[in-house]
Amino acid sequence: MEKHAELEDGQYGVVPELDNRGPMASTTFSVDEESTLKGKPGAFSRQLTSLDLDESPSLVSHQGQWKGIMADVIFLLIILFMLTWPWAVFSFFRSQGGIQMAPALAASIFNDTVFITFLGTFNRIIASYLFGRAIVRYGQERVGQKGRPLTVFGVSALLAFRHKSFMWSAGEWWTLFRQGRRLAVVASLALCLAAFAVIPTGTTALLAPVWFVKRSPLTGSEVDLTANSAECATWLEQNTPNHFYGCQGNQRDCLRDAVMTDALYAGRKSMVIANSDGSGLPQQLMADDSVRFLGPLQGILPIGPDGLRGFNTLHGWDRSSADSRSELDLSYSLTQQGLESNVRCFYDQESPIHYGVDFAGPFSSGSCDTTKGLREVLPFEAYPIQDPEVVWSLTSWVCAANQTSSTDSPDSDSETYNFYLRGTIGYANPFGNITCTLSNLRFRDYNVSYTKTGRYFTTTNSTTSPEPRRSPTESFIHELVALLGDLVWGTQTRSGHVIAESILDVGERLFNVSPDDTNDRHLKLVEGFTQGVLEFYAMHSRMLISSRPYGTIPASCNRTVEGSRTYEVFGWNPGPGAGQVLLLIPMTLMNLASLSIFVAAMIMGRFKYQHSEFQPMDTRALLTAKVAGEDTGSDQHAVRRGPKGDWEKRVDFLEVF
Numbered sequence: 001m002e003k004h005a006e007l008e009d010g011q012y013g014v015v016p017e018l019d020n021r022g023p024m025a026s027t028t029f030s031v032d033e034e035s036t037l038k039g040k041p042g043a044f045s046r047q048l049t050s051l052d053l054d055e056s057p058s059l060v061s062h063q064g065q066w067k068g069i070m071a072d073v074i075f076l077l078i079i080l081f082m083l084t085w086p087w088a089v090f091s092f093f094r095s096q097g098g099i100q101m102a103p104a105l106a107a108s109i110f111n112d113t114v115f116i117t118f119l120g121t122f123n124r125i126i127a128s129y130l131f132g133r134a135i136v137r138y139g140q141e142r143v144g145q146k147g148r149p150l151t152v153f154g155v156s157a158l159l160a161f162r163h164k165s166f167m168w169s170a171g172e173w174w175t176l177f178r179q180g181r182r183l184a185v186v187a188s189l190a191l192c193l194a195a196f197a198v199i200p201t202g203t204t205a206l207l208a209p210v211w212f213v214k215r216s217p218l219t220g221s222e223v224d225l226t227a228n229s230a231e232c233a234t235w236l237e238q239n240t241p242n243h244f245y246g247c248q249g250n251q252r253d254c255l256r257d258a259v260m261t262d263a264l265y266a267g268r269k270s271m272v273i274a275n276s277d278g279s280g281l282p283q284q285l286m287a288d289d290s291v292r293f294l295g296p297l298q299g300i301l302p303i304g305p306d307g308l309r310g311f312n313t314l315h316g317w318d319r320s321s322a323d324s325r326s327e328l329d330l331s332y333s334l335t336q337q338g339l340e341s342n343v344r345c346f347y348d349q350e351s352p353i354h355y356g357v358d359f360a361g362p363f364s365s366g367s368c369d370t371t372k373g374l375r376e377v378l379p380f381e382a383y384p385i386q387d388p389e390v391v392w393s394l395t396s397w398v399c400a401a402n403q404t405s406s407t408d409s410p411d412s413d414s415e416t417y418n419f420y421l422r423g424t425i426g427y428a429n430p431f432g433n434i435t436c437t438l439s440n441l442r443f444r445d446y447n448v449s450y451t452k453t454g455r456y457f458t459t460t461n462s463t464t465s466p467e468p469r470r471s472p473t474e475s476f477i478h479e480l481v482a483l484l485g486d487l488v489w490g491t492q493t494r495s496g497h498v499i500a501e502s503i504l505d506v507g508e509r510l511f512n513v514s515p516d517d518t519n520d521r522h523l524k525l526v527e528g529f530t531q532g533v534l535e536f537y538a539m540h541s542r543m544l545i546s547s548r549p550y551g552t553i554p555a556s557c558n559r560t561v562e563g564s565r566t567y568e569v570f571g572w573n574p575g576p577g578a579g580q581v582l583l584l585i586p587m588t589l590m591n592l593a594s595l596s597i598f599v600a601a602m603i604m605g606r607f608k609y610q611h612s613e614f615q616p617m618d619t620r621a622l623l624t625a626k627v628a629g630e631d632t633g634s635d636q637h638a639v640r641r642g643p644k645g646d647w648e649k650r651v652d653f654l655e656v657f
Contacts, residue, residue, distance in 0.1 A: 083591040098573030120200030134597040141604040153647035195586035202583035212573035220313040224559035232557040241479040241541040270532020292456040299339030299538030333449040334563030339538040345436040345523045353422040366397030374399040392426040394497040396488035
């Protein structure tokens with residue numbers, strides 16, 4: 001039902017029926033003095049102050065209320081998505097150690113910097129819109145709160161956050177900074193602007209593909225020379241080094257002589273390494289092979305695509321299908337079984353080696369003193385040699401020592417041997433009688449790494465592997481040491497001895513040691529040479545055993561080799577540092593701010609949506625707003641005047657019908 005009210009100047013207007021609109025704190029009406037509507041004496045507008053509340057649900061239909069709730073829920077879901085997706089992507093990339101991009105995708109727009117930059121900018125636009133929409137939603141509920149009038153500064157702050165721009169001129173800053181609350185709001189706005197500026201950078205850093213180092217696990221297999229099963233022990237007894245190196249019948253079938261050059265090469269290399277500071281160039285594994293080691297060999301049989309050809313037992317790695325920057329641009333590390341040894345040499349007063357002559361000519365022989373706990377190792381009682389009184393000769397003998405007779409007193413889980421050398425004529429001074437103790441001859445795990453840049457292998461002790469163990473087959477170590485004695489015998493020539501000349505040559509050229517003098521440096525060189533030869537024969541014997549036809553090696557004689565490969569791929573990787581996390585924090589803070597402001601607005605409105613169509617930051621709403629206590633015809637800058645300023649004055653909005 002309509003009512004008529006008499007207004008000032010004798011004008012009348014139609015007043016809406018307010019009986020059922022609920023309690024209202026104040027309602028005033030004014031006449032539009034500048035316009036006259038057709039058919040009506042004047043246009044009426046209702047002045048809404050911050051106290052004009054209508055808590056009656058009749059203002060909003062039930063259907064409209066549910067539409068508002070659904071809109072808020074959808075908006076909240078969008079904010080939650082924007083809040084979580086960067087961290088979900090980041091966590092996934094980090095947990096996988098980076099994601100390699102498929103070649104087809106790498107050639108697409110994801111490899112285009114412009115497209116990635118566009119994604120960063122688009123993400124900022126979405127975050128900015130959500131933040132501004134949350135501010136608008138908050139402003140709608142804030143206008144209608146009882147007892148909390150919206151002030152001039154409050155309106156300007158809402159406008160500043162809504163449009164993400166400073167709404168105050170430089171001349172107004174002094175009045176803004178006079179109160180801590182205002183300063184905090186201005187500082188928050190500055191931080192907000194800075195955070196939005198970083199959002200494109202954080203998004204681009206997260207989604208831009210890069211070249212990064214990828215690490216993946218590797219598994220393989222190799223012969224286990226420490227397996228303690230009866231089946232494996234029997235098989236190893238049947239495949240000892242002597243089974244391969246022994247000379248039977250045709251001399252051309254003697255593998256021992258065939259690898260003599262490689263054994264000498266390995267001994268000379270080890271001799272140089274053991275007597276240097278560890279630096280130097282990588283050396284070939286064998287004289288005619290491209291596999292190189294930097295440092296000691298340790299009896300390792302290198303497997304993998306860069307190891308010895310035909311012995312790559314690694315699984316789950318097909319180099320031909322690896323999408324890396326270069327096929328050679330990779331490294332891998334494995335835990336493999338090798339030989340541990342300790343060699344110590346000293347000049348001795350006596351030697352078990354003696355010379356003799358029989359119907360076949362001069363020979364060299366020796367004997368192991370059983371009273372000292374020594375046992376014979378070499379398979380022959382004597383070796384034919386050149387006449388030691390005419391030719392410069394170097395001969396050797398090997399005895400197995402009981403544990404209690406070892407000079408170094410190694411633990412009971414290792415083999416110990418005495419290796420004797422004796423030189424004649426020109427070799428009498430530099431060598432004379434030398435006794436070397438070979439102790440700790442046992443197998444252990446080593447970390448074997450292939451370096452992509454230098455294309456060589458290195459070995460280091462494995463800190464996570466089990467304790468070193470001896471071979472269950474004693475003859476395996478025996479025959480390795482016997483091969484060392486055979487090498488000394490087989491390298492004697494009519495003009496001298498190959499090993500002796502190599503040791504004297506290195507001592508003279510690298511360490512300025514006279515080849516005619518007795519010197520401790522010669523002992524160190526003998527130690528390095530002996531250790532290198534043992535490690536070579538251990539590696540070569542493992543290679544020969546591993547080359548047995550498929551299916552003949554018992555399963556109990558195989559061990560699993562584990563490791564990892566490292567290579568460069570193109571894809572997404574946030575990196576191990578905290579840089580990417582720091583770039584995502586501003587984006588997260590602004591989305592959290594949007595979520596908090598929107599939830600606060602929902603709590604303030606109690607899902608009644610009384611002012612859902614009214615936007616206090618809209619241009620039309622601001623044009624009809626009035627500052628309490630100010631004349632609308634006064635100077636437009638009146639609110640900025642006065643010693644205390646007018647920032648805390650109440651703002652009344654006029655809702656036009």
